[in-house]
Amino acid sequence: MAAQCAEDPSLERHFKGHRDAVTCVDFSLNTKQLASGSMDSCLMVWHMKPQSRAYRFTGHKDAVTCVNFSPSGHLLASGSRDKTVRIWVPNVKGESTVFRAHTATVRSVHFCSDGQSLVTASDDKTIKVWSTHRQKFLFSLSQHINWVRCAKFSPDGRLIVSASDDKTVKLWDKSSRECVHSYCEHGGFVTYVDFHPSGTCIAAAGMDNTVKVWDVRTHRLLQHYQLHSAAVNALSFHPSGNYLVTASSDSTLKILDLMEGRLLYTLHGHQGPATTVAFSRTGEYFASGGSDEQVMVWKSNFDVVDYGEAIKVQRPPATLTSSAGNLTVSILEQRLTLTEDKLKQCLENQQLIMQRTTP
Numbered sequence: 628m629a630a631q632c633a634e635d636p637s638l639e640r641h642f643k644g645h646r647d648a649v650t651c652v653d654f655s656l657n658t659k660q661l662a663s664g665s666m667d668s669c670l671m672v673w674h675m676k677p678q679s680r681a682y683r684f685t686g687h688k689d690a691v692t693c694v695n696f697s698p699s700g701h702l703l704a705s706g707s708r709d710k711t712v713r714i715w716v717p718n719v720k721g722e723s724t725v726f727r728a729h730t731a732t733v734r735s736v737h738f739c740s741d742g743q744s745l746v747t748a749s750d751d752k753t754i755k756v757w758s759t760h761r762q763k764f765l766f767s768l769s770q771h772i773n774w775v776r777c778a779k780f781s782p783d784g785r786l787i788v789s790a791s792d793d794k795t796v797k798l799w800d801k802s803s804r805e806c807v808h809s810y811c812e813h814g815g816f817v818t819y820v821d822f823h824p825s826g827t828c829i830a831a832a833g834m835d836n837t838v839k840v841w842d843v844r845t846h847r848l849l850q851h852y853q854l855h856s857a858a859v860n861a862l863s864f865h866p867s868g869n870y871l872v873t874a875s876s877d878s879t880l881k882i883l884d885l886m887e888g889r890l891l892y893t894l895h896g897h898q899g900p901a902t903t904v905a906f907s908r909t910g911e912y913f914a915s916g917g918s919d920e921q922v923m924v925w926k927s928n929f930d931v932v933d934y935g936e937a938i939k940v941q942r943p944p945a946t947l948t949s950s951a952g953n954l955t956v957s958i959l960e961q962r963l964t965l966t967e968d969k970l971k972q973c974l975e976n977q978q979l980i981m982q983r984t985t986p
Contacts, residue, residue, distance in 0.1 A: 634928045636882065638896055639912065642673045642922040644681055648900075649916030651693045654907040655700035660717060661914055662703055663922045664691030670705050672717050673922065684721040686713055693735045697742045702759070704745055706733030712747050714759070728755055728764045735777040739784045746787055748778035754789050756801070768799050770806050777819045782826040786843065790817035796831045798843060808846050812839060819861045824868045832859035838873055840885070854881055854890050861903045866910040870929065874901035880915055882929070896923050 647666035654661050661673045670684040670691050689708035696703050696717070703715040712726040712733055731750035738745055738759065745757040754768040754775055773792035780787055786807070787799040796810040796817055815834035822829055823840075828849060830840045838859055840850040857876035864871055870891070871883045880894040880901055897917035904915045906927070915923050 636892060636894060636913075636925050636928050639924045639926045640677075641896075641924065642671070642681065643920070644671050644673075644683065645669065645920045645922070647690075647920060648918040649902060649920060649922055650691060651903045652905050652914040652916045652922060653694050653696050654905060654912070654914065655696045655717070656698065656908050657700060658907045658909060658912060660696075660700070661922070661924065662694045662696060662705075662717065663914075663916055664694045664705055664707075665916075665920070666690040668707070670694060670703075670715065671922070672703070675924070682717070682719060682721055684715055684723070686715075686721075686723050686725075687711065692733060695736045695738055697738045697759070698740055699742055702738075702742075704736040704738060706736045706747055706749075708732045710749075712736055712745070712757070714745075714762070724762055726757055726762065726764070728757075728767075729753070731774075734775065735779075737779045739780045740782055741784060744780070744784070746778045746780055748775035748789055750774040752791075754778045754787065754799070756787075766804060768804060768806070770797065771795070773816075776817065777821075779821050781822045781843075782824060786822075786826075788820050788822060788829050788843075790820035790831055792816040796820050796829065796841075798829070808843075810839075810841055810846070810848075812848055812851075813837070815858075818859065821862060821864060823864055824866055830862055830864065830871055832862045832873060834858040836875075838862060838871070838883070840871075850885070850888055852883060852890075854883075855879065857900075860901065861905075863905045863913065865906050865927070866908065872904050872906065872913055874904035874915055874917075876900040878917070880904055880925075891929065894925070896925075897921060 645665040649663050649665050651664040663671050668687050672682040687707040687709050691705050691707050693706040703717045705713050710729050713723040715723040729749040729751050733749050735748040745759050747755045752771050756765045771791040771793050775791045778789040789797045794813050797806050798808045800807050813833040817831050817833050820831040828842050832838050836855045838852040855875040855877050859873050859875050861874045869886050873881045878897050882892040884891045898919040900918045906913045913925050
């Protein structure tokens with residue numbers, strides 16, 4: 628059982644600065660910064676500290692479609708309709724490096740947990756993997772037969788999951804570059820996909836108004852939610868793995884309790900479609916963006932009580948067997964120590980990159 632809700636999620640603050648629909652949001656590691664991209668071709672980096680000025684980054688020649696902070700928070704990746712990927716240093720200078728290899732709109736950017744690789748997805752029907760520090764294109768994955776909307780690394784970096792307008796979700800092995808499995812249960816374009824923090828399952832959102840959760844080991848459909856009355860545009864797992872937040876064109880955000888397999892909250896804030904949503908790295912906040920040009924920051928409240936406990940015992944959703952639970956915990960313990968080492972290594976690498984790029 629998840630802990631009883633302390634109180635309902637509450638709207639903490641909202642940021643105004645974009646001049647067109649907001650397409651993407653992401654928090655930095657320490658939750659001090661929140662990045663957002665927009666159809667206005669700009670990237671904004673907002674400071675969570677009140678009265679701090681936001682940074683407006685210009686460089687993309689067309690709509691910014693996706694944004695992601697590196698695990699250390701020292702770099703920020705963005706993708707655009709101008710077919711490029713940019714890596715920014717999120718400070719007042721706003722300097723960036725351009726990655727070119729896609730031949731159409733870039734829809735998705737995501738750093739690997741060690742910060743060394745970046746995966747991108749595009750309307751050119753490919754997924755591309757890049758080396759972050761060498762700023763080099765490594766390889767393409769190309770079995771989708773329509774636009775690829777989203778691609779994410781698994782928490783351990785060994786798998787990649789992608790979502791496409793060909794109505795499939797594909798699971799890829801990064802080292803062999805093979806497609807391990809195709810999930811074909813969606814009745815329309817698949818708009819977004821992500822891994823559960825335990826790495827044992829994935830959740831995908833679709834234009835068919837549904838959210839589906841699959842086990843990546845058995846490829847079994849675990850949960851199916853049809854709660855929105857329009858396309859689901861984005862989703863984000865709470866770091867505890869117990870909750871999922873969704874953003875939809877029906878203008879609402881919904882919070883699902885994955886342990887109970889039910890809807891917890893429906894949040895109304897945006898006028899018009901809610902296009903994007905993301906939890907902070909600690910789960911204390913989540914941010915949403917919409918076609919109303921607004922970026923909203925919400926305080927989660929619902930999991931503050933048992934967050935520490937949940938991280939210690941990271942349970943997969945209720946439909947998974949209990950025997951897998953113990954395995955997840957031991958894997959998680961290994962991963963947490965691994966992550967600390969990798970994070971230290973990543974911080975050192977990011978420092979070197981910054982020294983190299985500073986004139």
